[in-house]
Amino acid sequence: MPSVSAVPPAMPPSRDSVVSTLRTAGCVFAEDEAELIFATARTPAEAAAMVERRVAGLPLELVVGWAEFRGLRIAVEPGVFVPRRRTEFLVEQALARGPGSTVVVDLCCGSGAVGAALAAALGRVELHASDIDPAAVRCARGNIAAVGGHVHEGDLFEALPVALRGRVGILAANVPYVPSDEIGLLPQEARDHEPPAALDGGTDGLDVLRRVAAEAPRWLAPGGCVLVETSRHQAPAAAEAFERTGLVTQQAVSEELYAHVVIGVRR
Structure with a gap:
């Protein structure tokens, strides 16, 4: 992904700004990813940090810490194969x-x-x-x-x-x-x-x-x-x-x- 500036962690990110940031970074499903980030993050600062990691190229599943698989929430972490x-x-x-x-x-x-x-x-x-x-x-x-x-x-x-x-x-x-x-x-x-x-x-x-x-x-x-x-x-x-x-x-x-x-x- 190209390097772009993430949402500043000091200010609560809005949905529109997150979608724009993700789209600029090359995320095809920016709207869906933004929804998932906001649903997972416990605080605005955590949401901003997640956006920053996603923009840096980390797979979305590793950003939020889980992947959906046949209706289950499967925990994933860095260095582990993400289920497809x-x-x-x-x-x-x-x-x-x-x-x-x-x-x-x-x-x-x-x-x-x-x-x-x-x-x-x-x-x-x-x-x-x-x-x-x-x-x-x-x-x-x-x-x-x-x-x-x-x-x-x-x-x-x-x-x-x-x-x-x-x-x-x-x-x-x-x-x-x-x-x-x-x-x-x-x-x-x-x-x-x-x-x-x-x-x-x-x-x-x-x-x-x-x-x-x-x-x-x-x-x-x-x-x-x-x-x-x-x-x-x-x-x-x-x-x-x-x-x-x-x-x-x-x-x-x-x-x-x-x-x-x-x-x-x-x-």
Whole structure:
């Protein structure tokens, strides 16, 4: 974003002045962002400080401290991947394929948004989430605790309790899938304010996905499913990775959200 002067913190900002400042800074949805800032800030000074951080380029979710995800307010903090609206499609697909699931795992959980949304929709479930990033784990613990879940720190399945093997009904894995040489093409907000490990999927973007596919059958209950988000052009290779491990593979697409989900089901 271009550098512009924010609303002076010494004077209470008006809605019109905030909208004007945000629009000048390049915020396409300036009116909506202003409303959210005013709804979140507890004082005029806090609102002015939020506007200043937004103008400096901080993602809106990190400015206000939360992101909306399937009707939930998910706490987010600097250094943690911000949940995207398109990932709500992954949750919808999981619920459609495992409506009676009692054991749910949110792998590469980031803020824990996916796990929290699944637990909120399913009711009483045994929920486990994991991430390799300590900042994500700290953030997820607050969000997952609200629905009675457990968060573990570590590399993929290594972080999970061994007792979960063969019992998981829904395994949601929002793995990083951006090819390494395309990281520089991402929006500046993502490049500058989100952890590279949550974005970089290796040479073709599927390195972490293949590791998940290789291990998933050992953790799924009979009829259980693993779901990953990917891009349109990566989906066939992702499906092939699941098929090689013996999973029955399906694909789901939302043109509206530009979301692509690959599902593997244990026979």
